[in-house]
Amino acid sequence: MILKVALGEKSYDIVIEKNSLTKAGNLIKPFLKGDKIVIITDENVDKYYGDLVLNSFLKEGLVVEKLVIKPGESSKSIDQAMEIYKFLLDKGVGRKDLLVALGGGVVGDLVGYCAATYLRGIDFYQIPTSLLAQIDSSVGGKVAIDLPYGKNLVGAFYQPKGVLIDEMTLTTLEEKYFIDGMAEAIKYGAIFSEEFFSYLETEAFTLLDVRFGKSMEKVIYQCCNFKRIVVEEDQFENGRRALLNFGHTIGHGIEKVEGFVGHSHGEAVGIGMCLIAKIGEYLGVTDTGTYERLRKLVEQTGLPVEFPVNIKVEVVDAMGYDKKAQGKGIKLIMLSGIGKSFILEEKKENLMNLVNRGIELL
Numbered sequence: 001m002i003l004k005v006a007l008g009e010k011s012y013d014i015v016i017e018k019n020s021l022t023k024a025g026n027l028i029k030p031f032l033k034g035d036k037i038v039i040i041t042d043e044n045v046d047k048y049y050g051d052l053v054l055n056s057f058l059k060e061g062l063v064v065e066k067l068v069i070k071p072g073e074s075s076k077s078i079d080q081a082m083e084i085y086k087f088l089l090d091k092g093v094g095r096k097d098l099l100v101a102l103g104g105g106v107v108g109d110l111v112g113y114c115a116a117t118y119l120r121g122i123d124f125y126q127i128p129t130s131l132l133a134q135i136d137s138s139v140g141g142k143v144a145i146d147l148p149y150g151k152n153l154v155g156a157f158y159q160p161k162g163v164l165i166d167e168m169t170l171t172t173l174e175e176k177y178f179i180d181g182m183a184e185a186i187k188y189g190a191i192f193s194e195e196f197f198s199y200l201e202t203e204a205f206t207l208l209d210v211r212f213g214k215s216m217e218k219v220i221y222q223c224c225n226f227k228r229i230v231v232e233e234d235q236f237e238n239g240r241r242a243l244l245n246f247g248h249t250i251g252h253g254i255e256k257v258e259g260f261v262g263h264s265h266g267e268a269v270g271i272g273m274c275l276i277a278k279i280g281e282y283l284g285v286t287d288t289g290t291y292e293r294l295r296k297l298v299e300q301t302g303l304p305v306e307f308p309v310n311i312k313v314e315v316v317d318a319m320g321y322d323k324k325a326q327g328k329g330i331k332l333i334m335l336s337g338i339g340k341s342f343i344l345e346e347k348k349e350n351l352m353n354l355v356n357r358g359i360e361l362l
């Protein structure tokens with residue numbers, strides 16, 4: 001399956017095909033304007049897929065370099081970016097050469113950031129290997145690294161030349177990362193499509209299912225398609241793209257207060273989505289029963305739903321400082337029902353009251 005992201009001269013294809021990693025070289029070769037490909041991946045992904053992808057380029061007679069970095073969020077750093085720049089300079093990588101990001105969201109964001117900045121920008125291609133990267137982070141061109149002051153604080157909107165998604169890579173993912181990715185799939189259903197939400201309810205995907213061959217193609221295709229539509233409409237997040245932050249304002253608050261070592265991103269988003277649905281029902285802007293359906297699917301997926309009440313005040317405070325908060329109001333993404341979303345601007349001073357009411361009613 002191929003999805004075209006139509007962004008004028010920055011348009012690109014998302015190729016979704018099982019067992020396609022072996023032909024990565026063949027698919028990506030046409031995007032190389034220079035003479036070198038540099039694959040950047042992390043140790044975990046390299047173990048399973050590094051040689052497979054490297055060999056597919058060698059088979060095409062291409063000059064390939066590979067850099068393997070440490071896995072984890074701590075690699076989305078200036079120090080790591082510096083090491084990549086140094087590697088590229090040492091290998092004589094020029095403006096016409098191509099970087100390939102092979103890995104999860106960390107590798108994709110980091111390599112995209114380096115591609116956007118090295119020599120004022122060189123081409124890059126995404127081969128996402130985690131569920132989150134396959135359905136979310138590899139599409140849309142947001143690239144970034146973290147600073148000691150917060151996540152994703154330095155970055156760019158920089159589109160890849162293409163995205164190649166092979167769902168076979170999901171079989172080696174740790175379960176917690178699979179569940180984290182599913183939180184984003186639930187989010188897409190909740191904000192854009194009741195039909196897709198029902199599909200997730202019915203299919204009740206588990207990593208075990210996937211390891212036994214159950215196809216994730218429809219999930220990947222649908223999510224990429226939702227993201228494609230939003231990105232085409234609002235590439236630079238001035239409007240509708242903000243809907244993708246459903247559950248994330250509260251989620252980010254939780255992650256931040258816990259110093260990013262408590263709830264995972266997906267868990268925090270799951271909690272955020274449920275609480276927002278409850279707050280919406282309390283305000284009378286969300287259909288009654290929406291929370292119940294959302295909570296069931298979040299729980300069924302293996303995500304927690306309980307809000308960490310002991311850090312409630314700090315979370316609300318952190319929401320007020322979210323980098324997406326503009327002016328005096330906080331933009332909350334609300335559901336009018338499953339599959340229908342809108343942006344509600346709420347005064348910061350009302351947030352505590354809303355969160356309190358939401359928690360009481362959970």
Ligand SMILES: NC(=O)c1ccc[n+]([C@@H]2O[C@H](COP(=O)([O-])OP(=O)(O)OC[C@H]3O[C@@H](n4cnc5c(N)ncnc54)[C@H](O)[C@@H]3O)[C@@H](O)[C@H]2O)c1
Nearest residue numbers: 044071072104105106107129130132133137142169172173
């Ligand atoms: N750019 C965007 O639009 C966007 C959107 C959402 C999230 N993000 C970013 O994505 C990052 C999180 O991404 P993530 O959840 O993929 O984390 P990740 O890249 O850290 O991957 C999770 C773990 O799984 C491992 N892994 C990845 N693929 C594997 C595979 N196929 N087999 C075995 N192990 C594998 C990784 O080594 C890592 O240990 C965060 O930094 C977040 O800010 C970016």
